[in-house]
Amino acid sequence: MNYSDLASRLSQIGERLAKQANRLEGEILGRSAGKLASHLDRFEEQLESHLASRKSREVFLENLLRSPTSKKHLTIALLKKASREVSAKRLKSEDLAAAKREFIKLMHGAGKQDLAVEFLKEAFATSVRVESGGKDKALLQREFIRLGQLLDEEFAKEISSRSIAELRRVATVNGIRFTDKTDRQRLTTLVRRYAQRAAFNLPAARVPSSRT
Amino acid sequence: MSSKVLAFINFKGGVGKTATVVNIGATLVALHERKVLIVDLDPQSNASLWLMRPDRWREHVARGRRSTFQIFDDALQGKNRFDFDETLVRGVVTWTGFTDLPRLHLLPAAVELLRIEDRIHELRASAIYQILDSTLGTQFKQYDYILLDCPPNLYSTTKTAIFSADNCVVPYVPDYLSLSGFQVLAEQIIEMREKFAPYLPGRRKPNIGALIVSHYRQSGNVFRLAVNELELSMAALRETGVLPDSAILLQPCIRHCVRVAESTSEHLPVILYAPGSIGAQDYADLTQRFVDLFEGKK
Numbered sequence: 364m365n366y367s368d369l370a371s372r373l374s375q376i377g378e379r380l381a382k383q384a385n386r387l388e389g390e391i392l393g394r395s396a397g398k399l400a401s402h403l404d405r406f407e408e409q410l411e412s413h414l415a416s417r418k419s420r421e422v423f424l425e426n427l428l429r430s431p432t433s434k435k436h437l438t439i440a441l442l443k444k445a446s447r448e449v450s451a452k453r454l455k456s457e458d459l460a461a462a463k464r465e466f467i468k469l470m471h472g473a474g475k476q477d478l479a480v481e482f483l484k485e486a487f488a489t490s491v492r493v494e495s496g497g498k499d500k501a502l503l504q505r506e507f508i509r510l511g512q513l514l515d516e517e518f519a520k521e522i523s524s525r526s527i528a529e530l531r532r533v534a535t536v537n538g539i540r541f542t543d544k545t546d547r548q549r550l551t552t553l554v555r556r557y558a559q560r561a562a563f564n565l566p567a568a569r570v571p572s573s574r575t
Numbered sequence: 576m577s578s579k580v581l582a583f584i585n586f587k588g589g590v591g592k593t594a595t596v597v598n599i600g601a602t603l604v605a606l607h608e609r610k611v612l613i614v615d616l617d618p619q620s621n622a623s624l625w626l627m628r629p630d631r632w633r634e635h636v637a638r639g640r641r642s643t644f645q646i647f648d649d650a651l652q653g654k655n656r657f658d659f660d661e662t663l664v665r666g667v668v669t670w671t672g673f674t675d676l677p678r679l680h681l682l683p684a685a686v687e688l689l690r691i692e693d694r695i696h697e698l699r700a701s702a703i704y705q706i707l708d709s710t711l712g713t714q715f716k717q718y719d720y721i722l723l724d725c726p727p728n729l730y731s732t733t734k735t736a737i738f739s740a741d742n743c744v745v746p747y748v749p750d751y752l753s754l755s756g757f758q759v760l761a762e763q764i765i766e767m768r769e770k771f772a773p774y775l776p777g778r779r780k781p782n783i784g785a786l787i788v789s790h791y792r793q794s795g796n797v798f799r800l801a802v803n804e805l806e807l808s809m810a811a812l813r814e815t816g817v818l819p820d821s822a823i824l825l826q827p828c829i830r831h832c833v834r835v836a837e838s839t840s841e842h843l844p845v846i847l848y849a850p851g852s853i854g855a856q857d858y859a860d861l862t863q864r865f866v867d868l869f870e871g872k873k
Contacts, residue, residue: 364673365673431856505810540796564751
């Protein structure tokens with residue numbers, strides 16, 4: 364059932380009730396009507412509150428603070444900053460859950476839900492826009508392919524002139540996992556193996572002769 | 576904001592097309608206040624069954640009548656029986672029995688779509704391409720995003736989706752078989768652009784706009800290396816003109832998450848079913864990048 368279906372059902376019941384109202388009687392029906400009326404009171408109250416808060420975007424602000432994005436990117440420092448910048452007021456709570464409640468109350472009181480939503484959305488978006496691997500990424504990826512296309516002796520010669528720091532940069536950018544304890548020989552083997560594989564798998568790339 | 580029509584395509588199955596469509600669609604509505612239409616074009620009806628309980632779906636699409644099948648059947652029969660408002664499913668029914676995400680709309684698919692491919696060649700190629708666009712084009716205008724969930728092939732139904740789309744999004748799993756298929760896919764899109772060109776005067780021709788990696792696992796080297804190989808391939812395909820310079824790999828990769836798998840049985844997008852899960856977090860971050868890309872923000 365959706366809300367439109369519920370609306371039609373209530374209308375139909377209302378119409379029927381209005382037509383038959385003068386003929387209805389008895390304790391069982393009366394008790395049931397009493398229960399319905401009290402449920403309707405509660406529903407009406409919630410509906411009004413929902414519609415009012417929707418208009419003021421309070422619901423959206425609450426949802427945003429409960430969202431997966433918030434769980435990952437919202438810190439108490441960010442929330443405090445939001446409060447200062449949007450309403451020029453300081454949050455007192457030091458616990459994130461309490462701070463969220465205080466923030467909602469504060470924004471609602473100041474009528475600044477809209478600004479709060481915009482501030483948080485922009486802050487979350489900025490957190491998501493992570494660096495894509497640094498400015499050298501494309502260069503180091505091209506280098507990786509080139510290393511993979513070298514013959515064994517060419518590769519050995521090329522690598523002997525590289526520092527371990529350079530090798531680590533090539534490995535990191537190209538998805539090779541290693542630890543601080545990984546020595547030069549092991550790192551060279553890893554770079555060689557995966558660079559050859561990348562070159563081999565690349566569309567229309569020159570296949571190194573040592574792999575043919 | 577003008578409507579953005581995006582076809583989610585990959586002729587490899589199991590790459591997360593439907594998961595991407597459903598979860599990006601729901602996140603666009605829930606966190607970005609966008610109005611979204613999902614058009615299910617896959618006879619397997621996975622997007623429909625993800626967002627609708629099977630009994631409701633069966634009743635709704637009985638004999639293919641209130642489904643995307645009707646659009647294609649009308650084109651074949653020369654009739655006009657497809658009724659957009661009757662076919663549309665508005666919002667997602669939650670455990671309360673009432674709908675949530677009222678701005679997420681779905682045009683469900685039906686298994687009858689399987690029959691279309693056998694008969695569709697009775698029509699001229701140009702007529703095939705334009706089926707979706709001519710039936711739904713005016714309706715698309717009321718939405719911010721239209722996400723076309725295509726079957727795992729490049730047959731006629733998918734071609735009509737690509738024809739209607741401003742951009743294609745390619746869901747991808749990080750392994751070599753996907754990588755080899757991706758090159759073929761990119762070449763096929765180029766070919767289609769040529770074929771579509773005479774029928775798209777003054778309109779942007781569809782191209783690959785983004786790739787999205789699903790089923791990612793962080794343990795070991797395996798997936799990092801596979802994603803790196805994808806990036807290397809994309810660079811190589813850009814250099815040869817097979818892939819446009821603007822095509823990007825959208826981050827973050829969607830990590831494997833059981834809560835996402837589980838959400839299919841609950842018939843809810845993960846943002847409603849398990850908003851605290853890593854799946855919901857990844858889709859939330861990915862959707863932000865998606866908005867940035869397709870709304871030209873960054």
